[in-house]
Amino acid sequence: MKKASIITLTYNQLERATKPYIESLYKNTDEKLFNLIIVDNGSTDGTVEYLKTLMKEKNNLHVIFNAENKGYSKGNNQGIKFALEYSQNAMGGGR
Numbered sequence: 001m002k003k004a005s006i007i008t009l010t011y012n013q014l015e016r017a018t019k020p021y022i023e024s025l026y027k028n029t030d031e032k033l034f035n036l037i038i039v040d041n042g043s044t045d046g047t048v049e050y051l052k053t054l055m056k057e058k059n060n061l062h063v064i065f066n067a068e069n070k071g072y073s074k075g076n077n078q079g080i081k082f083a084l085e086y087s088q089n090a091m092g093g094g095r
Helices: 014-028 047-057 072-090
Strands: 004-010 034-041 061-066
Touching (some): 004 014, 034 072
16 A cells, blocks of 8 residues: 655754644554654754654654754755655565
8 A cells, every 4th residue: 555755844843843743643644544754954952852752653754863954955855755765665666
């Protein structure tokens, strides 16, 4: 079954945006239907620790951790590249 890839960027805002968004997504969407790809742009407010813990619980969560804020476009491009490569590998190399 094909899954949707949801790409999200984070940069701090753990309590105000990141955590409520992720909790709502998992509460209202069947996990079998999507892969969540998060690109963290160097958060320093506990977001990194939260995401690392969550990765242990969610098999469909993939996180790219940037040491510095690479910006919106670069972060999205990283997420898209990961999604394409992951999808191709999951389907047996794109065959």
